[in-house]
Amino acid sequence: MARPLVAEIDLAALRHNYQLALDCSPAGTAVAVIKANAYGHGAIAVAAALADLAPAFAVACIEEADELVAAGIRQPILLLEGFFTADELPRILRHGYEIVLHSGWQLEQLAAFLAGLQVTDAVLNIWLKVDTGMHRLGFAVEEAAMVYRRLQTLPAIGKITLTSHLACADDLSSGTTPAQLQRLQALQQELDCPLSLANSPAIMGWPAARQGWLRPGIMLYGASPLGAEQAQSGQLQPVMRLRSELISVRWLPAGEAVGYGARFVTQRPTRIGVVACGYGDGYPRHAREGTPVLVNGVRCRLAGRVSMDMLTVDLSACPDAQVGDEVELWGAELPVNEVAEHCDTISYTLLTGLLPRVPRRYLQMDVQKVTDGRLEQVEAAMPR
Ligand SMILES: Cc1ncc(COP(=O)(O)O)c(C=O)c1O
Structure with missing residues (x-):
């Protein structure tokens, strides 16, 4: 896998x-x-x-x-x-x-x-x-x-x-x-x-x-440079969905620290999920405690410092989450602008900062035909 x-x-x-x-x-x-x-x-x-x-x-x-x-x-x-x-x-x-x-x-x-x-x-x-x-x-x-x-x-x-x-x-x-x-x-x-x-x-x-x-x-x-309240902002459709999965889940008792620098400490017994995504992929290391992360479509909170290949989330809002469950870091359900705000930056830096090791999977188009240089063969019309 x-x-x-x-x-x-x-x-x-x-x-x-x-x-x-x-x-x-x-x-x-x-x-x-x-x-x-x-x-x-x-x-x-x-x-x-x-x-x-x-x-x-x-x-x-x-x-x-x-x-x-x-x-x-x-x-x-x-x-x-x-x-x-x-x-x-x-x-x-x-x-x-x-x-x-x-x-x-x-x-x-x-x-x-x-x-x-x-x-x-x-x-x-x-x-x-x-x-x-x-x-x-x-x-x-x-x-x-x-x-x-x-x-x-x-x-x-x-x-x-x-x-x-x-x-x-x-x-x-x-x-x-x-x-x-x-x-x-x-x-x-x-x-x-x-x-x-x-x-x-x-x-x-x-x-x-x-x-x-x-x-x-x-x-x-699909990221608005204006506030979400602007009429046209709502008409934009997010193009990138950064998605991953839980690769580990554990219960921790109250008073236990999570991750580098022991930044997050559990206040009560807490389920912590580990997501395959880190700053080595372009997810900002300086993301604040509580930055939203969607697990099975449910908003959870980043818990602890982002590491190179992984980040950790508090699964309290999603108590049944299991290894293999889907995670959205940003996308249609979680605007990249919102994540950017929690990282004290703008959507531009998150999107341009996504590193090459993250595979891009193109929907609505045959990527082979795009990347092998034979554009003549690409079907241009892509009805929604
Ligand atoms: C000269 C120029 N024009 C247009 C753009 C597009 O700007 P935006 O992404 O805000 O639409 C840029 C982006 O930085 C730019 O440098």
Whole structure:
């Protein structure tokens, strides 16, 4: 019998969530953000599952893009941080990757590279990143028009899209988002070009930001970046279910400590279950005492420190639980956001932090056909 820990990935739920994002786009354009191995869900499988819906994918770097191309993905791929070194540029051009251009050093290296090109019919689409207030990446608002016009003078440059990233879109009372939107819109009107601003919280919570190309990430995976009370949050369907089983159950009398550091001490006779899942799988070691864990669908409490391959739960709420019974660490019945709160973090880190040793099991799609690089054979339509 194999270790029971597995991440079940519901690709039909993924498609449902992408469609929700798309429905928010007046222009009908949403680039699916599948960086960091599609937030831990498996970039190739996710791209394959969205191949007939999403007109483009976004990743963090050329290595992530190359992996998709090698697997047979044919959509345009956007590199969200552009290139890191100029030697990526020939490959970028060859594969038709689109790049974010965020800094002066990139502009100079790009200009030098393009100037050295022999005649080429290759076209490089640029997403010109503007720092509208987040102060992480992007050209200053005041210099963006100049950079735009310089780009227009370079050979092989195709479409230029103005883009920016929002710092506070998950805070629906913040004045930062309207201010950032206003700065980007003013530039767009001056330059008369397409734009892209909205990430998941903006798509879900800021209708005014739903312009041009949307860039949904976390919402595709069914985790809301906004509070559960937001209308759209309830429409998202969780894509990943991290499930395992009890591999041991024991009774302990009152006053006995459980696990490393003896953090949890029984207050009364208590049944303790051991679950095959630990920080060596990506489950956070700093999960607090009482973090919810579902055993046979019943909410139980984490009891004691998470170890590398196992964690322990207080089975008081589920007194009949036995070895082999099913455990959900997060999923449809236990939102990853709720677990994240108990770990003082966000769903993004739990999902992207799931380590490779956890097998991903794809529902609604033949994973062999996805992973062996023959996407042509994948059935794209997956009715629920
Ligand atoms: C530039 C950019 N756009 C879009 C996204 C997607 O964000 P989210 O997952 O919040 O939708 C990210 C993710 O970090 C990003 O860096």
